[in-house]
Amino acid sequence: MIRANGLTKKYGDKPGKYAVDDLSFEVHPGTVTGFLGPNGAGKSTTMRMLLGLDAPTRGGATIGGRAYSTHPAPLTEVGALLEARSVHPGRSARNHLLSLALTHGIPSSRVDHVLDLAGITEVARKRVKGFSLGMGQRLGIAAALLGDPATVILDEPVNGLDPEGVLWIRNLLKSLAAEGRTVLVSSHLMSEMALTADHLVIIGRGKLLADTTVDAFVREAGAGAVMVVTPSAAELAALLSAPEVTVTTDSPGTLMVRGADAEHIARTAAAHALPVFELTPQAASLEQAFMDLTRDSVEYSASVASAASVKGSAA
Structure with missing residues (x-):
């Protein structure tokens, strides 16, 4: 040891x-x-x-x-x-x-x-x-x-x-x-x-x-996150709304729900006859979990530069 x-x-x-x-x-x-x-x-x-x-x-x-x-x-x-x-x-x-x-x-x-x-x-x-x-x-x-x-x-x-x-x-x-x-x-x-x-x-x-x-x-890094694919995203998001629940969307028809498990989301959708095409509990990658944990411990942090800004700085 x-x-x-x-x-x-x-x-x-x-x-x-x-x-x-x-x-x-x-x-x-x-x-x-x-x-x-x-x-x-x-x-x-x-x-x-x-x-x-x-x-x-x-x-x-x-x-x-x-x-x-x-x-x-x-x-x-x-x-x-x-x-x-x-x-x-x-x-x-x-x-x-x-x-x-x-x-x-x-x-x-x-x-x-x-x-x-x-x-x-x-x-x-x-x-x-x-x-x-x-x-x-x-x-x-x-x-x-x-x-x-x-x-x-x-x-x-x-x-x-x-x-x-x-x-x-x-x-x-x-x-x-x-x-x-x-x-x-x-x-x-x-x-x-x-x-x-x-x-x-x-x-x-x-x-x-x-x-x-x-x-x-x-x-633990990905705990509580569930991806939901549904054509009734706005309706389902409203139904899931609660102080402890966070619902975000990156694309039409897709929700990322934190604070509610897959069973609760499925029962809520079924009770209101809302179709759900995908219901996937999310697990963070080790890289993402590591980045989240160490974000405040990085001594040398570079900004994300676009190709145009790099070209401009080299000119």
Whole structure:
């Protein structure tokens, strides 16, 4: 288990400016936990503190019940990828992994195994400086898995991967969790997290915003919304009118009803002989739910520009 307890990190002397602010959460074995937040939310700083690379101003973190720095053979306990390019460019992929293996007495056969697992056996003897971003990510993941660790921490592992690589990562993370390992992964790709993660830890401006399952987070974000398609939209909207009910429309014949469930809407329409062609409870996407939750935590927000305004600004 990964446990963060009141993790706090302050840079500089500016009052009230924290990269991470009293952050507490747990990551349990057997699940893929998505670690999400806007740019500048403190995700990378938190991961660095989990791994002892940054010292917290206050609070602490343990992995497997102890601080990462106290593990006698950390590669066999925790596999991590924070920066895929942290490799000597003149070394081959295999020699890079061999140098790591030698620090822990890991046999060369394990090096060959993770090279094959990451799909880079054919380039194992090539120098890393010639690797693409995606190949570098695969090498970083191979390094994280080198010690067959019980805990895996990956920061943006799909960055630079092609569709086949993204599918590979998705299946790999799920299989690691299925084996009972603890998996913490950060990503900006909400669509991928929706397919991969079981649990979510979401932060904004260094503070915890949500610690919940993916299903519960999405369900709560879309709770109470029902799409109704009817040629009697105006009549039905009037009948549903109540202080706790909100009815909006984006197109003729379509209503979006919040505050009334599908059964109530159907009974109301039937009681007044109003035809209904579609009655669909709505679930928000993970992306929309995430955007709604973190809207006030975004540090760098760009305006939506039209093609004409972009052209004008460049002229």
